[in-house]
Amino acid sequence: MGLFFVLRSVALNIPLPFLLKRFRYCRANVLSHSYCLHQDVMKLACSDITVNSIYGLSIKLLAEGLDSLLIFLSYVMILKTVLSVASHMECLRALNTCVSHLCAVLLFYIPDISLSVIHRFGNSSSPFLQILLGYVYLLVPPLMNPIVYSLKSKHLRARIMRVFIK
Template identity: 45%
Template sequence: MPTINTTTLQPLTFLLTGIPGMNTAQVWISIPFCFLYAIALTGNSMILFVVIHERSLHEPMYYFLSMLSATDLGLSLCTLSTTLGVLWFNAREISLDACMAQMFFLHSFTFMESGVLLAMAFDRFIAICDPLRYANILTKTRIIQIGLAVGGRVIAVITPMVLLVKRLSFCKGKVLSHSYCYHIDFIKLSCTDNRINNIMGLFVLFSTSGVDCPCILISYVLIIHSVLNIASPQERKKAFNTCISHISAVAIFFIPLISLSLVHRYSHNAPPFVHTMMANIFLLIPPVLNPIIYSVKTKQIRKAIMKVFHRMRTWI
């Protein structure tokens, strides 16, 4: 069978997939998707707004929280148009270049979130294990440096991974498993040798989340050891309470990410519906739940949001 080279013929188009086996009900299924996207966009925008405008939140912990909200916003926005386009209008076609661009931003924001969660774990580690040096270690300059390092690492590893897609040729079905372009899903469609792309994808995963996740676990082992040495039960409870929101954010990010990667790489016989559900959970759950968790569990954030609503009510 002849191969289609992506560099010599007309631009390739691929077909995105909504909910397999539920084509007639996709308009109705889009309603909860719209609701979840609205929560993600509103919640993370609100967190960013209150951190920027409330002076009482100009502290390292909340700067890192604003970075988390910014990455969650990016993660939601980079798939919003294709997901709702497929569900509302059955607009399934996407060009190779558009697919690569979406792939770049999707994976960049995903692994950027992993780096931000590691930075937040470092923040909690310093705050609990070395509180006297907290302000000296996490200065504004150092926070900016950490943010640039997180972004720079992601761009450095994601760019070659996405560019390597250009070397692939496609000679069979060009139907993707999701309503967006996911790297491992995309390279499976190639009819040429994709071992380099697979190796690069694994390298990106292990050099980002594969490093961040163990470092976060180590930081919490040290935090727990430090907290258990505190004599007062009240102080122990207070110290643990400062970590609950972050532990929840780590769990709702890494569990779906690892599950989706395992499903794609090893569950070849799994029904298409499983792939779709895992992909949507991975995309929507962290951006939706993170602002809710931090609003409920963090008193300062909750007060700042209430203050904003009070101002809005007085203006009206």
């Protein structure tokens, strides 16, 4: 399955550099992010970027939409199995784990899709907002992942609460 997802990612993203290569660039070669973002490079082109914009957004929505659907279906199957077999306490533990996983997934998907949409349709939005959202997309999911999963531990949850309540 891992090999399938790597191949799927490569197959969907291979056309992007070739689509960018066909453009003529006349704007300043200054990107708004510290990393190369397809939408950012697209905006430097003097040509019509409609095909790139539609392709980039559609693969983003299709890939993440399919992933979201598969994640949702797997959690439905897990919860259906756990709720039919387990005791009340085990059901609560399973729900706790599922909620943590869903929060981690949302922490990744929401900034990613927001960044993609704001670059394509937010022409009047502030460049600062685009830069901020780019860094949120890059930094928040890996930083928040350990916090989301550590909240399941009573000991760590109590220590985190003490830090924020002081």
